[in-house]
Amino acid sequence: MIDFTPVREKKATLHDLAPGLGRDDLARELNEMYDHIQSLIREATDADATFQPVDPAADDAYAVEGEESIAWTLGHVIVHLTASMEESAALSAELARGVEFHGRSRWEVDWKTVKDIETCRERLEDSRRMCLAALDMWPRKPHLENTYLPAPTVKPYNCVVRFLSGLRHASDHLSQMEEILRQAKMAQEEQTA
Numbered sequence: 001m002i003d004f005t006p007v008r009e010k011k012a013t014l015h016d017l018a019p020g021l022g023r024d025d026l027a028r029e030l031n032e033m034y035d036h037i038q039s040l041i042r043e044a045t046d047a048d049a050t051f052q053p054v055d056p057a058a059d060d061a062y063a064v065e066g067e068e069s070i071a072w073t074l075g076h077v078i079v080h081l082t083a084s085m086e087e088s089a090a091l092s093a094e095l096a097r098g099v100e101f102h103g104r105s106r107w108e109v110d111w112k113t114v115k116d117i118e119t120c121r122e123r124l125e126d127s128r129r130m131c132l133a134a135l136d137m138w139p140r141k142p143h144l145e146n147t148y149l150p151a152p153t154v155k156p157y158n159c160v161v162r163f164l165s166g167l168r169h170a171s172d173h174l175s176q177m178e179e180i181l182r183q184a185k186m187a188q189e190e191q192t193a
Helices: 023-040 046-050 074-096 117-136 159-172 174-192
Strands: none
Touching: 023 074, 023 117, 023 159, 023 174, 046 074, 046 117, 046 174, 074 117, 074 159, 074 174, 159 174
């Protein structure tokens, strides 16, 4: 998997990672990311999917009113990161085809409906299928010059950088999932002790 640490540490940008990457490279990276997440939750249980962890740093300015500072469950993280990845994939397909950016393309499963680990696994596989299908929509010669400005503080995104932004976002949630699973395991051990 691509190491996004330099981007997180502001020593590099997504643009620095993009040169030489094509559709097949991005498909491989997506598969590696989703395979990694599936391996993280391989031993997870239904209780792990809904376990409410402790997260003093929880702060989501875009959350529904009243949920801004709740700690996310494993199911919540998975529906969030898959929705973000799907949005990146859909927008990258449009940019690759020469379509002018016309706004966001996002829909997220209601995290409260995720009550078991199988739903998490299915959500990941459904998302993988959709993201790979979006890459299949790229023409043989993508319009790499077709860009848009996602924020005033970054360079314009093309199709490759837009897809990479989804992968980086997913990677940002890996340690959060590991921590949720760690706390869930500790809570289960305390209950059986």
